[in-house]
Amino acid sequence: MLNARLFLLQRLSALVMAPLVLGHLALMIYAIQGGLSVGEILGRTQGSWFWGLYYGLFVLAVSVHAGIGLRVIAHEWLGLRRGLDAVTWGVAVGLGLLGLSAVLAVT
Amino acid sequence: MRRPLWFAFLLHRVSGLLLALFLPVHFWVLSLAVRDADALESFLSLTERPLVKLAEMGLVFLLAVHIFGGLRLMALELLGWSSGQKTAAAGAVALSLGAATLFLLRAI
Amino acid sequence: MGTLIVNVARGDATERRSERFEVPAYESQTVLDVVSWIQQNADPTLSYRFACRVGMCGSCAMMVNGVPRWTCRTHVQKVAKGGALQIAPLRNLPVIKDLVVDMDPFFDKWVAAKAVHHPSRGRAEPMAEIAPDEPGRVTASAGIECINCAICYAACDTVSGSPDYLGPAALQRAWTLVNDAKDGARDAILDAVSGQGGCHNCHSMGSCTTHCPNDLDPLSAIAGLKRETMRKALRRA
Ligand code: SF4
Ligand code: SF4
Ligand code: FES
Numbered sequence: 001m002l003n004a005r006l007f008l009l010q011r012l013s014a015l016v017m018a019p020l021v022l023g024h025l026a027l028m029i030y031a032i033q034g035g036l037s038v039g040e041i042l043g044r045t046q047g048s049w050f051w052g053l054y055y056g057l058f059v060l061a062v063s064v065h066a067g068i069g070l071r072v073i074a075h076e077w078l079g080l081r082r083g084l085d086a087v088t089w090g091v092a093v094g095l096g097l098l099g100l101s102a103v104l105a106v107t
Numbered sequence: 108m109r110r111p112l113w114f115a116f117l118l119h120r121v122s123g124l125l126l127a128l129f130l131p132v133h134f135w136v137l138s139l140a141v142r143d144a145d146a147l148e149s150f151l152s153l154t155e156r157p158l159v160k161l162a163e164m165g166l167v168f169l170l171a172v173h174i175f176g177g178l179r180l181m182a183l184e185l186l187g188w189s190s191g192q193k194t195a196a197a198g199a200v201a202l203s204l205g206a207a208t209l210f211l212l213r214a215i
Numbered sequence: 216m217g218t219l220i221v222n223v224a225r226g227d228a229t230e231r232r233s234e235r236f237e238v239p240a241y242e243s244q245t246v247l248d249v250v251s252w253i254q255q256n257a258d259p260t261l262s263y264r265f266a267c268r269v270g271m272c273g274s275c276a277m278m279v280n281g282v283p284r285w286t287c288r289t290h291v292q293k294v295a296k297g298g299a300l301q302i303a304p305l306r307n308l309p310v311i312k313d314l315v316v317d318m319d320p321f322f323d324k325w326v327a328a329k330a331v332h333h334p335s336r337g338r339a340e341p342m343a344e345i346a347p348d349e350p351g352r353v354t355a356s357a358g359i360e361c362i363n364c365a366i367c368y369a370a371c372d373t374v375s376g377s378p379d380y381l382g383p384a385a386l387q388r389a390w391t392l393v394n395d396a397k398d399g400a401r402d403a404i405l406d407a408v409s410g411q412g413g414c415h416n417c418h419s420m421g422s423c424t425t426h427c428p429n430d431l432d433p434l435s436a437i438a439g440l441k442r443e444t445m446r447k448a449l450r451r452a
Pocket of ligand 2: 273360362365368383384387427428430433
């Protein structure tokens with residue numbers, strides 16, 4: 001169940017993510033060659049303002065986007081009628097905290 | 108009611124749902140980097156297994172199909188671009204399969 | 216010509232069952248002909264609706280082999296599967312009896328979407344002049360030939376999952392009015408389609424446009440509403 005404000009948030013977070021996801025896809029395809037290692041990942045991200053900001057912004061946008069998306073699924077497929085705001089923001093905050101701690105861990 | 112754009116809708120929803128379920132795992136594994144670098148290293152060594160590689164390819168496909176499908180939706184809704192939607196939806200799927208295959212080829 | 220096997224959904228809201236009829240097949244027979252044959256020759260208690268029989272009134276819509284259709288203009292030959300038909304009341308609306316659904320929720324939502332004309336001039340004033348090729352008029356004209364048959368409403372999965380959702384027909388009418396220079400409450404309409412069950416719930420899967428018997432395009436109309444409401448929200452912000 002979406003009103004205009006949630007819809008706007010959903011599309012804005014999508015727009016913010018669009019270039020980030022394309023970059024992430026390209027990076028995955030580039031970095032997978034020769035396997036993944038802790039050294040390789042940290043070598044790229046540690047101490048880098050750029051990657052910190054990149055993935056920090058990514059995490060914030062994806063948390064909001066996933067919270068709203070799961071809200072709609074809970075409403076339409078699970079028949080949830082009340083507590084939708086709790087689902088949305090619960091998911092968003094939970095994912096946001098997990099995600100930011102991951103970003104902090106690798107930068 | 109099962110028409111191409113309906114399938115595009117379903118694909119968008121299912122890919123979004125699976126990505127949302129995958130994210131906590133993704134974040135948790137990465138946060139191992141500070142807490143327990145050895146655990147992360149041994150986890151990453153799992154990614155050498157063929158089955159895991161296939162699963163990764165699946166994830167790449169999910170992400171690609173969600174973004175390309177999503178860009179199609181936003182063009183439809185916000186730019187009012189409505190002709191050729193079925194072709195565009197099929198193109199989004201093809202592009203995603205291409206990205207996922209490229210990923211797999213480089214992974215092996 | 217042979218015989219058609221027709222399974223008809225019967226009963227009231229609480230007790231549903233399916234009944235099987237054998238109906239003689241004819242050339243150029245419509246699904247409505249089949250239903251009428253059953254009511255006239257096999258079981259006079261069968262309830263169903265129709266009026267014009269020529270695709271004008273929008274009262275004869277039913278589910279035919281799982282697809283919502285205007286039965287008076289649907290040829291049996293085109294939709295029968297192996298000489299068989301499944302006929303059921305429209306999806307997404309409460310059943311009253313047999314093939315008759317309660318259309319109230321459908322029309323209540325037109326009102327909730329403020330999809331009714333709001334006069335902008337009094338009877339003493341001259342009529343507003345609007346050229347037929349003005350962009351707003353062209354957009355409005357694209358959606359006005361709706362016969363209120365609720366076929367799009369029955370086809371829409373978002374209505375099934377989200378009972379508050381206003382649905383394609385009401386939203387399309389709202390969009391025609393937003394584009395109608397003669398409507399006096401266009402901002403109020405945009406607000407009315409921005410709430411809980413508003414246009415933003417639509418997932419653009421286009422089942423409405425695919426099934427509309429009049430070849431209307433609610434999908435694009437709703438996209439138009441999304442655009443206009445976003446423009447308005449950004450103006451306010
Ligand atoms: S495009 Fe929107 S209104 Fe039409 S069937 Fe899909 S969700 Fe319903
Ligand atoms: S938009 Fe088409 S399908 Fe929907 S009620 Fe109007 S005529 Fe019927
Ligand atoms: S009977 Fe009027 S539209 Fe079918």
